[in-house]
Amino acid sequence: MNQQRREFLKRAGLAGLAGLGAVAGIIPTFALEKTDPSVFSNRPVPGATRWGMLIDTRKCRDGCDECVAACHRTHNVPDFGDSKNEIKWIWKAPYEKAFPTSSRQFGSRNLDGLEVLTLCNHCAEPPCTKACPTKATFRRWDGIVAMDYHRCIGCRFCMAACPYGSRSFNWLDPRPAIETYSPDYPTRERGVVEKCNFCSERLVKGLQPACVEACRGKAITFGDLNDPESAIRTMLAENETVQRKPELGTLPSVFYII
Amino acid sequence: MIEKALKGNRTYWSWVALLCVIIAAGLSAWSRQLNLGLGVTGMGRDISWGIYIAQFTFLVGVAASAVMVVLPYYLHNQKAFSKIVIVGEFLAVSAAAMCMLFILADMGKPQRVLNVLRYPSPRSMVFWDVLALNGYLLLNLVGGWAVLGAERKGVPPAPWTRALIYLSIPWAFSIHTVTAFLYAGLPGRHLWLTAVLAPRFLASAFAAGTAVLILLAFILKKRAGYDVGGEAVRKLAVLCAYAGTANFFLLGTEFFTAFYSNVPGHMHSLQHLYFGLHGHAQFVPWMWLSLLSGLGAVAVLLSPALRSSTPWLLGACSVLVFSIWIDKGVGLVIGGFLPTPLEEIVDYVPTVTEIGVTLGIWAVGLLLLTMLLKVVVDVRTRD
Ligand code: SF4
Ligand code: SF4
Numbered sequence: 001m002n003q004q005r006r007e008f009l010k011r012a013g014l015a016g017l018a019g020l021g022a023v024a025g026i027i028p029t030f031a032l033e034k035t036d037p038s039v040f041s042n043r044p045v046p047g048a049t050r051w052g053m054l055i056d057t058r059k060c061r062d063g064c065d066e067c068v069a070a071c072h073r074t075h076n077v078p079d080f081g082d083s084k085n086e087i088k089w090i091w092k093a094p095y096e097k098a099f100p101t102s103s104r105q106f107g108s109r110n111l112d113g114l115e116v117l118t119l120c121n122h123c124a125e126p127p128c129t130k131a132c133p134t135k136a137t138f139r140r141w142d143g144i145v146a147m148d149y150h151r152c153i154g155c156r157f158c159m160a161a162c163p164y165g166s167r168s169f170n171w172l173d174p175r176p177a178i179e180t181y182s183p184d185y186p187t188r189e190r191g192v193v194e195k196c197n198f199c200s201e202r203l204v205k206g207l208q209p210a211c212v213e214a215c216r217g218k219a220i221t222f223g224d225l226n227d228p229e230s231a232i233r234t235m236l237a238e239n240e241t242v243q244r245k246p247e248l249g250t251l252p253s254v255f256y257i258i
Numbered sequence: 259m260i261e262k263a264l265k266g267n268r269t270y271w272s273w274v275a276l277l278c279v280i281i282a283a284g285l286s287a288w289s290r291q292l293n294l295g296l297g298v299t300g301m302g303r304d305i306s307w308g309i310y311i312a313q314f315t316f317l318v319g320v321a322a323s324a325v326m327v328v329l330p331y332y333l334h335n336q337k338a339f340s341k342i343v344i345v346g347e348f349l350a351v352s353a354a355a356m357c358m359l360f361i362l363a364d365m366g367k368p369q370r371v372l373n374v375l376r377y378p379s380p381r382s383m384v385f386w387d388v389l390a391l392n393g394y395l396l397l398n399l400v401g402g403w404a405v406l407g408a409e410r411k412g413v414p415p416a417p418w419t420r421a422l423i424y425l426s427i428p429w430a431f432s433i434h435t436v437t438a439f440l441y442a443g444l445p446g447r448h449l450w451l452t453a454v455l456a457p458r459f460l461a462s463a464f465a466a467g468t469a470v471l472i473l474l475a476f477i478l479k480k481r482a483g484y485d486v487g488g489e490a491v492r493k494l495a496v497l498c499a500y501a502g503t504a505n506f507f508l509l510g511t512e513f514f515t516a517f518y519s520n521v522p523g524h525m526h527s528l529q530h531l532y533f534g535l536h537g538h539a540q541f542v543p544w545m546w547l548s549l550l551s552g553l554g555a556v557a558v559l560l561s562p563a564l565r566s567s568t569p570w571l572l573g574a575c576s577v578l579v580f581s582i583w584i585d586k587g588v589g590l591v592i593g594g595f596l597p598t599p600l601e602e603i604v605d606y607v608p609t610v611t612e613i614g615v616t617l618g619i620w621a622v623g624l625l626l627l628t629m630l631l632k633v634v635v636d637v638r639t640r641d
Contacts, residue, residue, distance in 0.1 A: 083604070084302030097600040101523070118600075127445050133384035134373040153373050154296075154366015157384055159306045163446025165599035169306060169366065171297035190295040191366030248445040 050124065050143035051198050052225035052253040053209075054232050054241065055117050057095075059219035065092065067117065070214030071196070076187045078170075078177030087168035089196040090119040090211055095258075098244060111258070117211075117220075120145060120166035120196040121244060121252030131161035137193070143225070143253055144198045152192040159193060163248050167195045198222075225253060259407060262636040263629035269481070270632065277625040284618010287611045288363060296366055299612040304598045309608050309616055310364040312587030316466070317353045317360070317623075318391070318437045319459060319586065323467015324350035324398060325430035326497055327490075332423050338489035341638070345478070345486065346471055347402035348630040350430075354395035356623035363615050383440045390433045397426040402630075410637045434459050441594065449527035449594040452515075458508040459586075464501035465556075466582040468494045469575035474631075476572060484635045495571055499559035502578055506553060509585075530603060531593045538603040541593055544584050552581030 071077070071090045078087055095114040096104065104111060122145045129137050129145060136152035139145050159167045173190045181187070185201055188194055199209035207213070212220045223232035236255060243252040266274075291298050301308040327346035331339040362368050379385050401422040408415040438456035445451065472494050478484040516524040529535050531545045555578035564570040596603050608616075 083304075085297050086303050093600055097602070100601045130381050131383070131444070133379050133382040133388075134370075134377045135379050136373070136377075151370070151373055151377065152367065153370045155361075155364070155384065156306045156366070157382070157440075160441075160447065160595075161444045163444075163599050165304070168303055170295070171302065172295045189367075190297075193366075245446065250445065 048226060049141070050225040050253060051122065051203070052143070052223065052232055052255065053119075053198075053212075054221040054235055054255045054257065056219045056221070056257045057114065057116050058257060059217040060115075060117065060215075061217055061219075062115070064217075066214045066216065067211035067220065068092065070210045073180060074182055074199070074202075074210040075185045075197075076174075076178050076182050077194075078174035079179060080172065080177050085171040087170065087174065087194065089168075089194070090117060092116065093118045099242070101245065101247065102242070109258075114258075116256065116258075118164065118166075118244070119211075119254065120162075120198075121164060121250065121254045122196075122198055124251035124253060125249055127161040127163065127248075127250060128158035128167065131157040133157065140200075142203075144200050145195075146197060146200060147192075147194055149186070149188050149192045149194065154191040154193065156193065163245055163250065164252075167193050169193050259403070259410065259633050259637065260629075262633045265636075266632060270628075273628065274625065277621045277628070280621035281618050281625065284615055284621060287614030287618060290611050291363070291615060292368075296364075298609060300606050300608045301612075302604070302606075304602065304604045305592055305595045305606040307364065307591055307595070308606060309587065309592075309612060310360045312591040313616060313619070314357050314360040314364070315437060315459075315591055316583055316587045317357045318434055319463025319582075320467045320470055321350045321353035321357065321391075321394065322430045322434040322460070322463045323471070325427055326464055326468050326494070326501075327471065328423060328430070329427050330493070332420070333427070336493070338487060338493055341484075342471065342475060342486040342490045342494075344402050344406060344634050345474055345631065347398040347426075348627060348634065349467075349471065349474065350398045351395055351402070351630065352623045352627035354391055354398070354433075355626055356619055357391055358395075359619045359622060360616075363619060383436060383443065386436045387433075387440060390429070390436050394426065394429050394433050397422050397429060401426060406634060406637055431460065434463050441590075446599055447594050448523045449531075449590065452512060454508050454511060458505060458512075461501050461504035461508055462582045462586055465498055465505050466579050466586075468498040468501065469578045472498065472575045473572065473579070476568075478631065478635065482631070482635045482639075484639060491571075492566065495559055495565045495575075498575065498578070499556060499565065502552070502556040502559060505582070506556060509549075526597050527593060530596050531589055535597065536603050538596075538605065540605050541589060545589055545593075548581045548584035548589065551577045552585065555581060 068088075068090050072079070072088070075089060077089055080086060092115040095111045095116050096102075098116045098118050122143055124139075124143065126139055126145050129135075129139050132138075133155060134151050134153055136148045137145065137158050138148070154169065156169055159169060170188055170190045170192055175187055178187065199207070199211075202209060209220075209222055212222045221232050221235055223230040225232060225236075227233060235257075239257050241255040241257055243255055246252070299308055299310075324346035327339045327343050330336040331343045362371060365371060374385060374388055401419055404419040404422075405415045408419075435456045438459040441447070441450035442452065442455040472491055475486045475491050475494075478486065513528060516528050526535060530538065531541050532549075533539070534542050555574040558564045558570055558574035559578070565574070592606055598604065
């Protein structure tokens with residue numbers, strides 16, 4: 001853990017210096033979620049960090065969904081038990097659905113039945129933020145595509161714009177459908193959109209994202225894509241990796257080793 | 259002038275009362291939706307826009323089509339359109355008002371609608387669409403009303419009204435172009451990601467809009483004794499025929515590009531809509547009904563003999579409106595979500611609440627149109 005952990009504390013420390021970490025520390029439930037994007041413009045090193053994730057599907061165990069459960073528990077994601085009103089931040093999807101345009105004919109390895117983790121890609125060129133008429137969803141200084149639940153008007157334009165199905169809408173009041181309430185993250189109201197936030201509320205505390213921490217197989221690596229020394233960059237350099245639908249030009253920050 | 263809308267005979271009041279009943283039912287459905295959330299509709303995580311946005315898209319087209327009478331009358335001095343111009347303008351006003359109500363009904367947090375203006379986001383097409391629609395509504399309302407007011411006093415309309423009307427012409431094209439851009443710029447939604455979407459929107463709008471105008475002209479003649487003149491209707495029928503032809507031509511080019519190129523992403527949405535995909539064929543009967551009836555209607559309109567016979571003309575116009583309503587609403591908006599980004603097909607069935615809200619909004623639009631046209635008829639038939 002140590003090298004990665006240090007990397008984290010270093011970045012989170014930067015955030016703290018700028019004052020925001022302190023605010024989030026005092027009022028943890030506020031975290032970074034409802035902050036005006038303009039707050040981030042005078043960061044010490046704007047744009048220098050770009051959080052990213054590398055998922056090693058070879059290490060991801062069949063049928064295991066501990067990361068999914070951890071994420072949904074941490075973020076008070078409701079469970080309505082049906083696919084129509086479903087809200088999900090991270091989930092497993094069949095390989096051929098997550099990578100519909102990938103080549104599968106006469107492949108070296110039988111990928112039938114392979115399930116891969118899918119979540120918001122925190123795209124560097126996110127079509128969702130461009131479509132949003134209120135800037136309720138926006139790209140932060142550190143590459144995280146964030147949501148302001150208090151500004152969102154629920155037009156669902158971002159959902160139409162996201163080519164990965166990463167966004168969910170609160171069709172009903174989510175609160176009664178939350179199994180175990182977590183005080184560390186705000187619950188949402190009916191009528192707004194939500195999605196994975198790369199655990200920005202944990203990052204400011206120097207913690208790894210909940211899914212990364214929950215994975216016993218160490219299948220998920222999280223780190224700064226803009227730091228050539230980071231563990232994730234080393235792994236990207238050493239392995240053959242793919243992104244979802246790279247042909248769309250969204251520049252996903254989530255990478256996969258298949 | 260508005261007092262004229264408050265005087266009428268029994269038929270007028272029964273019609274208004276009927277609309278009010280539907281509006282009341284719509285309001286009660288809407289309050290249910292406000293209380294429980296949009297989960298009471300048929301929309302869901304995968305098909306996240308439904309009949310509200312479909313009606314919106316269709317009605318922007320109806321609004322834009324006022325230009326089909328305004329342009330020839332004001333730019334080309336086509337006197338035949340003198341009596342129908344105002345009908346077109348007020349139709350545009352009512353349609354634009356309905357569009358805004360449909361957007362409002364579709365929002366998860368309608369109480370925050372002003373956020374669109376508080377945090378203007380010019381990179382978002384919605385921002386431009388809101389400006390375009392509101393502007394267009396005002397241009398037509400103020401322009402039409404001022405011309406009518408001047409007519410009532412027996413004086414020529416003030417020069418600024420002409421400026422407004424001239425401005426409304428490019429504006430009409432802009433509202434439907436921007437509406438197409440809401441869809442056409444989204445990566446990964448292949449049915450929408452096409453450069454001919456805006457031209458197709460304009461063609462289908464001008465076809466459906468002129469057809470609605472022709473139908474309105476007949477209703478006004480029969481019910482209110484207001485005759486816009488046979489010449490105007492004949493000219494509109496020709497415009498309608500060619501706009502309809504252009505629409506189906508553009509649809510044909512979509513088919514060619516998708517299926518000749520054989521690129522799966524481009525084919526899948528059309529396959530799903532017209533032939534069914536992965537065992538799902540919910541839209542297939544509707545799409546063929548739309549396609550065949552629309553082609554039939556255009557064929558009738560293209561034939562000079564048939565389109566000059568009133569029953570054929572009315573039949574063809576009604577069928578064409580219905581055909582485009584299915585194609586643009588059901589097919590294009592809802593079908594555009596399928597297959598989903600994860601290559602799944604889900605079904606969508608609007609709920610009773612959703613249909614109630616939809617009918618309520620249509621009734622509001624019809625009420626507005628009825629009252630505006632009542633004023634027109636009273637001002638014009640008095641002298
Ligand atoms: S994956 Fe979707 S929601 Fe996430 S940043 Fe990219 S476009 Fe936006
Ligand atoms: S639903 Fe909310 S976040 Fe999404 S585009 Fe609309 S206002 Fe923006």
